[in-house]
Amino acid sequence: MNDMATPTLTGTPPLELQGVTFTHRGQRLLGPLDLRLTGCRRTLVMGPNGAGKSLLMRLAHGLLAPSAGRVDWQGRTPRQAMVFQRPVLLKRSALANLTYALAVNGTPRPERRTRAREALERFGLAALEKRPARVLSGGEQQRLALARAWLLDPEVLFLDEPTSALDPAAIQAVEDAVQEFHRRGTRILMSSHDLHQARRLADEVLFLNAGRLIEHGDAATFFTAPASREARAFIRGELVL
Numbered sequence: 101m102n103d104m105a106t107p108t109l110t111g112t113p114p115l116e117l118q119g120v121t122f123t124h125r126g127q128r129l130l131g132p133l134d135l136r137l138t139g140c141r142r143t144l145v146m147g148p149n150g151a152g153k154s155l156l157m158r159l160a161h162g163l164l165a166p167s168a169g170r171v172d173w174q175g176r177t178p179r180q181a182m183v184f185q186r187p188v189l190l191k192r193s194a195l196a197n198l199t200y201a202l203a204v205n206g207t208p209r210p211e212r213r214t215r216a217r218e219a220l221e222r223f224g225l226a227a228l229e230k231r232p233a234r235v236l237s238g239g240e241q242q243r244l245a246l247a248r249a250w251l252l253d254p255e256v257l258f259l260d261e262p263t264s265a266l267d268p269a270a271i272q273a274v275e276d277a278v279q280e281f282h283r284r285g286t287r288i289l290m291s292s293h294d295l296h297q298a299r300r301l302a303d304e305v306l307f308l309n310a311g312r313l314i315e316h317g318d319a320a321t322f323f324t325a326p327a328s329r330e331a332r333a334f335i336r337g338e339l340v341l
């Protein structure tokens with residue numbers, strides 16, 4: 101399942117959610133939820149459509165504010181990046197998308213092109229550097245989003261269903277990239293519908309259903325002996341109601 105040892109030493113601060121809920125127009129969509137993530141593990145967020153996976157990721161990353169409860173990085177807020185199902189790219193060339201991200205994060209101008217080109221090379225995009233980012237294929241756009249995240253050297257990387265619109269070769273490229281981030285010591289929090297993908301990547305699983313965190317545990321245990329009826333049904337591929 102996981103052929104790579106998980107690095108255990110990390111300076112990345114723990115992420116703690118305490119009593120987090122997200123309510124919209126009087127309807128509670130998520131929580132209350134308590135959660136603590138440490139180390140630089142690969143945590144897969146799983147659950148059926150509408151379970152609250154995206155909400156959880158957005159709350160943890162700070163894109164949404166909880167309606168109640170606290171999202172707390174204990175110690176300091178780490179460098180973070182997020183990769184979405186549909187990459188958000190500027191109407192510029194692939195290279196310019198990366199040099200822009202470096203400019204925003206304060207990289208001195210003389211270094212930007214060199215570093216951006218290294219990242220394009222790493223993600224197999226070197227030949228496409230002049231191409232407008234928005235005409236790249238879905239898989240290429242996702243690799244560009246990953247290259248941009250790579251340049252920001254995140255301590256925590258959020259990926260929200262990054263492969264759900266991709267073909268198998270592009271999925272493989274994204275999974276390889278996730279593993280590279282992991283080897284670099286980045287904590288990964290990634291949502292996915294795909295059980296096979298979760299088996300390939302996960303150290304631990306968060307299983308959500310109807311806005312509730314039903315299970316949080318080691319991937320091996322989750323896949324072989326899930327504790328809840330909902331997770332058992334999900335793993336068997338049944339409809340979870």
Ligand SMILES: Nc1ncnc2c1ncn2[C@@H]1O[C@H](COP(=O)(O)OP(=O)(O)OP(=O)(O)O)[C@@H](O)[C@H]1O
Pocket residue numbers: 124129147148149150151152153154155156261293
């Ligand atoms: N910003 C928002 N405002 C209001 N409702 C929202 C918001 N974001 C999500 N929702 C609703 O909250 C519920 C959970 O949504 P979420 O996108 O987190 O589910 P998900 O588990 O990621 O689902 P999927 O697998 O379909 O992507 C859904 O019913 C959705 O319509």
